[in-house]
């Protein structure tokens with residue numbers, strides 16, 4: 001019997017190579033775990049029929065002595081990442097019956113690296129949310145406490161890894177949707193530098209902020225998946241080459257703490273205590289800790305909630321009842337459009353489309369969208385300036401531990417605050433890693449490390465040291 005709860009990708013790869021078990025056995029163990037546990041968690045929207053056949057293919061390659069970074073490893077994908085011939089709904093009713101005509105570049109890269117794709121995981125509709133409560137297919141539960149949310153929007157992927165149903169999973173992170181659920185479920189979550197991973201085949205939310213990244217049990221596993229995913233792609237003109245950001249690749253072991261930002265109002269005292277303990281742990285590991293002043297960081301959330309809905313309103317205009325998914329007929333074309341969108345989109349999606357249309361409207365464009373773009377530049381410059389002195393900025397990942405179902409659904413603003421520490425990395429494009437940092441009342445907590453553009457190496461080094469992986 002394979003115990004998936006302890007197994008990492010790295011240890012599974014070693015066991016597969018030594019012949020301790022086969023990929024078919026490992027994949028079957030995942031499928032059994034899904035059957036046994038997922039009724040109560042609802043991490044998966046779809047389990048693919050072809051998983052065992054992919055495992056057999058992997059076993060054949062292993063027998064031939066072929067070595068690939070993810071050969072034979074069962075992984076799950078968020079429901080907004082396309083897999084050719086499989087449904088992808090992005091958690092929305094409007095795409096209930098949509099079958100992907102092609103695979104995302106990320107999916108293809110995982111396949112080329114030998115991975116077995118188990119299925120699609122639940123998420124907030126079009127990745128908008130912090131709890132999976134906005135999924136049209138019902139919420140996912142946090143495997144650590146079933147009365148609480150797993151975070152969002154990639155809550156299904158986080159829960160699948162946390163509950164030992166998949167050895168790793170992909171999510172997408174536009175404002176924190178990988179790192180926040182990783183923190184809530186006690187796993188590692190990583191958002192790469194903007195442009196390092198192709199978005200081709202990722203159902204778009206806000207294109208200038210979206211990045212695909214991994215959920216894993218260890219930092220080394222996150223690095224392995226990132227190494228497979230990264231690279232330029234002719235299908236995504238925003239992808240960037242390895243040497244885009246020049247750097248001497250120095251690592252000074254210096255951490256920056258934006259104290260006034262992290263110790264502000266609305267942050268639980270347990271979270272502050274946990275951050276202090278994490279700082280101490282880094283000091284014990286030989287890191288120097290400096291306070292940094294980042295006065296514009298406090299505007300990041302406001303900037304995000306202008307830029308993101310603006311892009312959402314334009315990206316989601318394509319769901320017109322003609323080209324994709326749901327079609328609800330009316331008396332004429334315009335009525336078709338209103339009826340399809342009114343029926344197919346949930347409340348949060350409609351709220352953001354309206355908000356986005358408003359901030360882009362001619363009378364308000366300069367006041368909102370224009371100002372937000374200027375603030376984005378200031379935040380990015382400020383962060384990049386700080387990275388001349390420190391290797392990375394350290395904050396909690398979330399201002400509270402996982403909250404109860406229904407606690408924030410009536411008050412969107414309090415839900416939006418869940419992203420306060422994660423959005424600066426999306427606004428600036430910087431890479432950012434959430435790692436487990438302890439518990440409060442049995443609920444996992446995470447800390448968030450953010451480094452300069454192109455400096456993923458710093459995050460992996462420091463993250464591994466913190467978790468004792470070196």
Ligand code: GLN
Pocket residue numbers: 127128129130152153172173174175176177178205308419
């Ligand atoms: N929770 C944030 C939001 O609702 C982030 C979403 C995301 O990163 N996809 O917009």
